[in-house]
Amino acid sequence: MVKVLRWTGYVLGVLLLLVLLAAAYIWFASSRMLNAKVEAKPEQLIPMEQASLEQGQHLLLTHACVECHGDNVQGRKFLEIPNVVTLYAPNLTWVAKRASDQQLAQAIRQGIGHKGEPLLVMPSESYQDLTDAEVSALIKAIRATPASGSATPARTVGPLGRIGVVNGAVKFAPEVIEEYAAAQAVDFGPKFAEGRHIAVTVCSGCHGPTLSGKEPEPGTVAPDLSVTGSYDLPTFTRLMRTGLPPDGRQLKMMTGVSQKAFRHFDDAEIAALHAYLVERAQKAR
Template identity: 35%
Template sequence: MADGGKSTMRLFVLMATLVLAACAPAPAANRADAAHGRRLATVMGCVSCHGERLDGHLFEENPAFALAYSSNLSRILPRWSDAQIAATLRTGRRRDGTALWFMPTFAQAPLTDADMRDLIAWLRTVKPTGTDHPGIVKGPQWAVALGHGFSDSAAQATRLAARAPLDAGGATATGRYLARIACAECHGPDLKGPKDPQPGDAPDLVVAAGYTPADFRRLLRTGEAAGGRQVGLMSQEARHRLHALTDAEIGAIHAYLSARAGH
């Protein structure tokens, strides 16, 4: 009897320990951080392009070229597994193999597994809303654009993979990574801007080396460029997206871009 009581007690202690272990916070490295995922979704433009509630909207509104909606992710993603979402962001193809055309896959593919997990954790918190949108309606200029090198997101990512930004050494690796996922979409996969820049194009990010850390932080937080200037798309995107970078991340990007400019 006494022995039976003791072993019941031991079993209880064991159970309690197991329950406590299950409730105890997992080490930070293994726990998905949805708040960090929300910041990533802001900085990487998921929220700008798919909308605050991820319900999508008319995105490309040029009938001669195309009418295209950004997808209603709030309704689509609950039907997808985490692995399917990650694979789509890394490859630029849907789980059924169909191509995406306007997704900046080349700037999403470099996401680390940990950041991908946090991003998906936040996507999982978004409630289904709105309606599904029609597929792309292609206009006569679509074929012309294809002839000039326009391609689907997967082919674009494959083509641009060879143009990774300069590696300025391990001490600047974080800044380089952040620039790839936050700046490359417009400033180019190698951050060099277009070969033949026109007014309003995103320039080679060597310009960042001319910024003091404080001016650089002001640009990314408020959109105000050095000398108190409002620029075009950059000012707008700083207010919509880039403001969500932390001071430490902005510092890391500036340190990398300064080191890169010195090479």
């Protein structure tokens, strides 16, 4: 009996050692990845005096920047999953005082922070297709917002999140950008270009690079947008402004983002997006 107990102790000791070694590896490997620096590419911007402040303020609303960064882009906590991650969207009025136009553009389109860090849950996979004029307009709008509030806390990644970082389940923005760049929504030519641009830079974040559906968060599936091909324009406009489909039910993500962001799209933009999605649905038949 003593011998059995002794060997049981040895086995448990070895298992404990392995667990500690695995935990140490995950901690150090994830820390290295979380603190890595990424080399950004130079951005092409138009002169700021030519950028449209009105357009930039419109993009801040329609592209859900204020939904994550808060009113007046002062920053807020926008994601908290126990033992996984706590993320604060930074106070952009503070960041703008420290970052150059190039660094702001790289954060928007490349998912790289002004200190060279890869960003988490930054929709640069969609924003990479914003035009030079649009990015310049966004930067102008951010800089035109009076600096207020305080700096937000740094991100906190818990043990489960660190495991996800190491095994690739949690991806940084530059990685997602590469995946989106390899698969794009179908181009139907100049007639539908405006609608496609809105779909790619706004809708693809939740519905995937080809708009064929995606699971943007665990347990929530954003459908293939061919479903909207059966909507007439008034029904689609109601969806965009209220987030409510024809049956009137609340949608987990769409209802909130529509009422905060998409309701700011004007009628012409909604009509252009609708025309593109209808054409896409018809061509898929």
